Amino acid sequence: MTTLNELMLLLQAGFVQRAFIIGLIVAVLSSILSVFIVLKRVSLIGDGLSHTAFGGLALGYYLDIVPLWVAAVVVVLGSLGITRAIRSTRISSDAAVAVFLQLGLSSGIVLISLARGFGISIESLLFGSILLVNLDQIIIASVILVGVLGVIFLFYKELVYTTFSETQARASGVQTWFFDYLVAILAGVVVIAAIPIVGVLLISALLVLPALTSIQIGKSFKQTIIMSPIFGIASAFLGLFVSLIFDIASGATIVLMAMAIFVAVLGAKRVSAR
Amino acid sequence: MDLNLGANQPIVELENVRVDYPGGVQAIDKVNLEIFEKDLIGLIGPNGAGKSTLLGVILGLIKPNHGSVRLFGEALKPKNLRLIGYVPQKAQLIDTSFPATVDETVLLGRVPGAGLFHRLNKEDHLRAEEAMKILGIDGLKERRIGQLSGGQFQRVFIAKAIVDKPKLLILDEPTTGVDSLSKSEFYHTLSHLNRDLGITILLSSHDIGIVTKLANKIACINRTLYFCGPTSEFETSSALSKLYDYPAGLMTHDHP
Numbered sequence: 001m002t003t004l005n006e007l008m009l010l011l012q013a014g015f016v017q018r019a020f021i022i023g024l025i026v027a028v029l030s031s032i033l034s035v036f037i038v039l040k041r042v043s044l045i046g047d048g049l050s051h052t053a054f055g056g057l058a059l060g061y062y063l064d065i066v067p068l069w070v071a072a073v074v075v076v077l078g079s080l081g082i083t084r085a086i087r088s089t090r091i092s093s094d095a096a097v098a099v100f101l102q103l104g105l106s107s108g109i110v111l112i113s114l115a116r117g118f119g120i121s122i123e124s125l126l127f128g129s130i131l132l133v134n135l136d137q138i139i140i141a142s143v144i145l146v147g148v149l150g151v152i153f154l155f156y157k158e159l160v161y162t163t164f165s166e167t168q169a170r171a172s173g174v175q176t177w178f179f180d181y182l183v184a185i186l187a188g189v190v191v192i193a194a195i196p197i198v199g200v201l202l203i204s205a206l207l208v209l210p211a212l213t214s215i216q217i218g219k220s221f222k223q224t225i226i227m228s229p230i231f232g233i234a235s236a237f238l239g240l241f242v243s244l245i246f247d248i249a250s251g252a253t254i255v256l257m258a259m260a261i262f263v264a265v266l267g268a269k270r271v272s273a274r
Numbered sequence: 275m276d277l278n279l280g281a282n283q284p285i286v287e288l289e290n291v292r293v294d295y296p297g298g299v300q301a302i303d304k305v306n307l308e309i310f311e312k313d314l315i316g317l318i319g320p321n322g323a324g325k326s327t328l329l330g331v332i333l334g335l336i337k338p339n340h341g342s343v344r345l346f347g348e349a350l351k352p353k354n355l356r357l358i359g360y361v362p363q364k365a366q367l368i369d370t371s372f373p374a375t376v377d378e379t380v381l382l383g384r385v386p387g388a389g390l391f392h393r394l395n396k397e398d399h400l401r402a403e404e405a406m407k408i409l410g411i412d413g414l415k416e417r418r419i420g421q422l423s424g425g426q427f428q429r430v431f432i433a434k435a436i437v438d439k440p441k442l443l444i445l446d447e448p449t450t451g452v453d454s455l456s457k458s459e460f461y462h463t464l465s466h467l468n469r470d471l472g473i474t475i476l477l478s479s480h481d482i483g484i485v486t487k488l489a490n491k492i493a494c495i496n497r498t499l500y501f502c503g504p505t506s507e508f509e510t511s512s513a514l515s516k517l518y519d520y521p522a523g524l525m526t527h528d529h530p
């Protein structure tokens with residue numbers, strides 16, 4: 001365990017400060033999107049996309065061309081495919097997502113084992129390395145943050161209506177197919193931005209938990225979407241603190257913290273309802 | 275809005291419409307239907323008769339396998355759908371855990387009309403206020419929709435459907451699961467919307483007794499339309515007796 005003194009020193013270290021900044025960005029991105037994802041009942045989309053991204057990253061390393069860009073292309077294609085499958089009435093949507101997930105994961109692992117020794121650890125892909133983030137990554141993530149929030153702001157009312165009820169929105173002339181794809185593509189972009197930081201396994205949790213928590217206590221949609229990033233940021237910061245103090249895996253601790261906040265809020269709601 | 279409609283041009287025209295669902299169910303066939311401005315049409319038929327399917331075709335939700343749909347004198351397109359307010363069958367309304375308040379829900383009805391890239395403004399809020407008053411739910415504005423009674427919930431969705439001043443209001447089995455007191459109040463509201471605000475109404479129901487009192491026209495469906503005309507003619511026609519050829523239980527119960 002780290003002493004208080006050591007912790008204070010750590011907090012002054014550049015790499016720790018960068019971790020907090022990137023944690024903030026990833027938390028805001030994922031928790032705002034999570035509201036749409038959870039309420040659209042496509043919570044598994046983050047899972048499907050992050051494993052597709054894993055396959056994409058492995059392909060990028062295997063081909064030895066900018067892995068993140070290869071992964072980005074694969075994820076965007078994956079999000080189009082997953083949305084198409086979800087919108088289809090012939091396949092059940094959880095099965096569709098599961099297929100993408102398994103395809104991404106297994107082809108990724110095959111590619112990595114084919115090119116043994118290209119110097120990435122599966123572990124860093126799966127769990128990320130938030131304490132190794134550099135300035136460039138922060139800049140890229142900030143650009144993505146501004147872009148994603150801008151798109152959501154631009155199409156806010158249509159996104160809300162499509163999320164509320166795809167059928168009713170479509171019946172009144174909203175081009176809901178566009179907004180379904182848009183949410184999936186935004187999720188794909190967030191997944192790609194977040195994988196180097198929190199990893200494949202954890203980003204899908206961050207695309208669900210903050211919204212699950214805020215839906216419990218939001219008195220309106222507006223409150224819900226405002227509280228979600230607050231819970232997201234709280235999870236990221238508390239998780240980082242705890243992981244520094246106990247010197248444990250940061251990404252996983254952040255997710256456990258998001259889970260703990262969810263359980264605490266549920267409990268508080270139960271108690272206050274009595 | 276100028277619709278360029280002649281006095282006698284129908285606002286909805288279905289011609290020889292057929293819908294087959296995957297699995298070989300032929301839900302509706304050879305359906306011809308015209309709806310004129312100011313009509314209040316009751317679409318009646320037993321469960322599984324194809325009422326929701328027919329409404330879905332008019333709303334562009336279901337693409338017919340055969341036949342054509344025209345709205346307001348034009349082919350079906352998003353712009354024309356904006357002139358229709360729609361209240362789905364209760365079970366399909368929405369998941370009650372959705373964290374929206376009553377006024378947020380009603381405001382959604384203004385989204386398509388406002389157009390892309392435009393924020394909802396004061397005018398939209400005023401219209402929502404108005405619609406909630408008409409439905410008598412203005413006192414519930416801040417409630418989360420999950421905390422409403424069945425009748426209140428219903429009214430919220432009707433307010434949402436009329437908030438953009440539609441030419442046509444479509445309601446799918448609006449009284450299923452609503453108690454009889456709310457029912458009569460509800461029909462009162464509908465005839466107010468129709469007579470005083472000039473909204474054309476198409477509602478489906480298997481509650482023949484009340485619909486014939488309310489509607490000026492009746493359309494009877496069981497896979498195909500076998501009657502469509504003024505209520506007075508319906509009452510003296512053989513359609514009613516044909517209707518009762520189906521097991522009576524299907525017609526009189528509110529539950530499938």
Ligand SMILES: Nc1ncnc2c1ncn2[C@@H]1O[C@H](COP(=O)(O)OP(=O)(O)O)[C@@H](O)[C@H]1O
Nearest residue numbers: 295296299301320321322323324325326327328
């Ligand atoms: N999505 C669907 N897939 C397959 N069959 C369907 C579907 N929806 C409705 N049906 C069938 O089509 C027929 C008409 O259904 P519907 O239009 O819902 O009738 P109603 O609204 O009058 O009860 C029924 O036999 C029903 O089982």
Ligand SMILES: [Mg+2]
Nearest residue numbers: 325326327363
């Ligand atoms: Mg029906």
